Amino acid sequence: MRALRIGVLGAGLIGKKHINVLLAGEGKYELAGVADPDVSAAAQAAPDARQFLSIDSLITEAKPDGVIIATPNQTHLEMGLACINAGLPILVEKPVADSLEDAHRLVDTAEAAGVPVLVGHHRRHNPIMQAAAEAVHSGSLGRVVTAASLWMTHKPKGYHDPIWRRRPGGGPILINAIHEIDSLRMLLGDIVEVQAFSSNAERGFEVEDTTAAVFRFSSGALGTLALSDTASAPWTWEWTSGENPDFPNEDTDSLFIAGTLGSLAVPSLILRTHPEGYQSWLTPLTEKQLTYRPQDPYIPQMKNFCDVINGDGEPVVSGREGLKTLAATLAIAEAAATGRAVRLD
Ligand SMILES: NC(=O)c1ccc[n+]([C@@H]2O[C@H](COP(=O)([O-])OP(=O)(O)OC[C@H]3O[C@@H](n4cnc5c(N)ncnc54)[C@H](O)[C@@H]3O)[C@@H](O)[C@H]2O)c1
Structure with a gap:
């Protein structure tokens, strides 16, 4: 089977990551071209690739088999519709769009x-x-009853210089919590209700610096997220998972899942269990270290995209899944702003 030719739209921080995965495609997939109105961004990210100034020229001249949309959030709908109208499958960066309305329009049109x-x-x-x-x-934890996700870190000086980062929408709920929500949804399923409090007391900007949220899952489980970008702490996925070498790596956990028979700490993957019938706070838990084979997640993500284009598989994260994660994330902001619980239908 010939290598699939993938176009990349947006050659910024995350576009470069996708470009590098495609350049190392070893015949399974390859870079069809890069489009970015910032000529220097494309030239720097992929000097030897075909470069375009717009989505239209990428589609008509490079004729890709699929397109990765790695442009700013507010452009996802327009870029996505251009690809869908051309019949081209897309891998769109998170969030699927910058509002629920746009996300629905994109996903409904594609479907x-x-x-x-x-x-x-x-x-x-x-x-x-x-x-x-x-x-x-697989039921190793029994029936999951609760989960606690931590995202506590300190954004550096200068991070808030662009004014949009000091305003609602530019803070840790929409930029960072969306990943935590998606991880919780991956493990515990759909979120049906959200309650939250936010504070800007530390920095005093319009945007939140700290948020505490509570979730009810469709399974009946309850979960929490403690989120702050003004906390000198190691408890984030970025610091604990080792996924991104740009961050320090701490040997600790940032996500805890507990069920009637056992609990799991992530990313250490230490499973602690009680034998059935012997659950008691007086009985020590048995520890087991789960194993995995480390891999840069952008590689299997690209493979999944190619499998879907070839008709050989289903999306691991479909547009509709991305939409549900966005809805739960926006619900945190709404609950914190209104002081009322938000139900997700
Ligand atoms: N999966 C992740 O962990 C992750 C991490 C970072 C960013 N993201 C997402 O990726 C997207 C891009 O973020 P980023 O940090 O790479 O941004 P960035 O600002 O570094 O890069 C965006 C690029 O898009 C280009 N661009 C703008 N409008 C364009 C258009 N109409 N056509 C083509 N190119 C255009 C810009 O010139 C810029 O080079 C966002 O949706 C963001 O939320 C995801």
């Missing part, structure tokens, strides 16, 4: 046209998360 949409929630392809999901879904 009506029969064009696949995948969303770049890459952690679902991380072998650590896949081993955690296997343990939870």
Whole structure:
């Protein structure tokens, strides 16, 4: 089978990551071209690739088999519709769109046209998360009753210089929590209700710096997320998983799942269980270290995209899944702003 030719739209931080995966495709997939209105971004990210200034020229001249959309959030709908109208499958970076309305329009249009949409929630392809999901879904923890997710870190000086990062929408709920929500949804299923409080007391910007959220899952399980970008702490996926070498790596956990028979710490993947019938706070738990084979999650994500284009598989994260993660994330902001619980239908 010939290598699939994938176009990349947007040659910024994450576009470069996809470009590098495609350049190392070893005949399974290859870079068809890069489009970015910033000529220097494309030239720097992929000097030897065909470069275009717009989505239209990428589609008509490079004739890709699929397109990765790695442009700013507010462009995802327009870029996505251009590809869908051309019948081209897309892998769109998270969030699927920057509002629920746009996300619905993108996903509904794609489904009506029969064009696949995948969303770049890459952690679902991380072998650590896949081993955690296997343990939870196989019943090793018994019936899952609760989960606690931590995302506590300190964004550096200068991070808030662009004004949009000091305003609602530019803070840790929409930029960072969306990943935590997607991980919780991967392990525990759909979120049906959200309550939350936010604070801007530390920085005093319009945008939140700290948020505490509570979730009810369709299974009946309850979960929490403690989120702060003004906390000098190591408890984030970025610091604990070793997924991104740009961050320090700490040997600790940032996500805890507990069920009637056992509990799982992530990313260490330490499973602690009580034998059935012997659950008691007086009985020590037995520890087992789950294993996995480390892999850069962007590689299996690309493979999944190619399998879907070839008709050989289903999206690991479909447009509709990305939409549900976005809805739960936006519900945190709404609950915190209104002081009322938000139900998700
Ligand atoms: N999966 C992840 O962990 C992850 C991490 C970072 C960013 N993202 C997402 O990736 C997307 C891009 O983020 P980023 O940090 O790479 O941004 P960035 O600002 O570094 O890069 C965006 C690029 O898109 C280009 N661009 C803007 N409009 C364009 C258009 N109409 N056509 C083509 N190119 C255009 C810009 O010139 C820029 O080079 C966002 O949706 C973001 O949320 C995902």
